[in-house]
Amino acid sequence: MKTIKNGIFNENPTFVLMLGLCPTLAVTNTFEGAYVMGLCVLTVLLITNFIVSIIKKLIPENVKIPVYILLITTAVTALDLLLKQYVPALHETLGIYLPLIAVNCIVLGRALSVASVSSVGKSLLDAIGIGLGFTLSLSLLGLFREVLGANTITVMDGISSFTGYHAVFQVFPENSIIPMTIFQKPAGAFLTLGLFLAFFNYIKEKRGAAK
């Protein structure tokens, strides 16, 4: 429990460690893209942390990094093929950011710093914690950007071919302020992440002052 909490709050990959920012910025223009990307990273983390923690004693120290990269890429390729088969529409929207999980620093970072030195159970818990932290922060950014930028919340659209449900909600009644399309553009991605980081820093500062 403590390890999972640590992954979500103290070592949140997006807001604290600032790792894996490419997908964070690229896929968060809809809520759906954001949480699916988060879940993909969670899956890849689980698979690689599990395998790495099992075979950690078999791998010589000097070829550690290439072996891990190959493992991660294999997991990513498998996931990529699965998504292409079952949810082709979503696979299209995630585009090249899905194979790019292979060079995502979070996955390699966790494999090196946690899975290669700790037991199977602990590495799995760490993967769940970090993966959930990533999913939550991506969903938060996705929600913020989609509500302000498109005035909708897409819960199931691209994945409806798999789940059978279709759910896109409109948030506010028609008005002249929202949607602000800038939040759907790349500039909005940088802006949103910057504002969120500043907000969390502000909270941290306040807490530090209170103590």
Place this chain on the structure above:
Amino acid sequence: MSLFQLFITSMLTENIVLTKFLGICPFIGTSKKESGAIGMGISVTVVIVLSSIITYLLYNYVLVPTNTTYLKTLLFVLVIASTVQLLERIIKHHFKQLDHLLGIFLPLIATNCAVLGTTLLNVNNGYSFIEMIVFSLGSGLGFALVIYIFSTIRERMEFANIPKCFKGAPIALITASIMALVFSRFF
């Protein structure tokens, strides 16, 4: 699309950093000093062009005929890592002066998503050989240009009076956001 158009598009209006979000980690991480930004920019451009050529040839003459295109991510990651290693060796032994400038950046590029992203885009967009070279050169130069401009802005920001909670990464991201507005077609 003409070649010149493709070059300008890939370098400016569809800049890999500001519209495709590739290579954000070095963009935020190594852009604090002007000299560092130049070194990083040159290294990324060279690696992007070299590995694009190698992966393009391998993809079209090995993977496509043998019907194993699903292996492309795996192969590309391997090719990029070994290209970087090879380049590092060559520079260390034959170009001592360059080593001083680029030496510390090359190992970092092996896991840079700008390189893998560009090589994947090359084959996904179905470019011809010439188009591929123009596109990857444009992308690399675009990266170098943006990281250089960004580093000069950040050097000045050191002396600016910024609210405490915005210091460091947040203000860098907001600056990047304004730069993205300038570079994209959102006028």
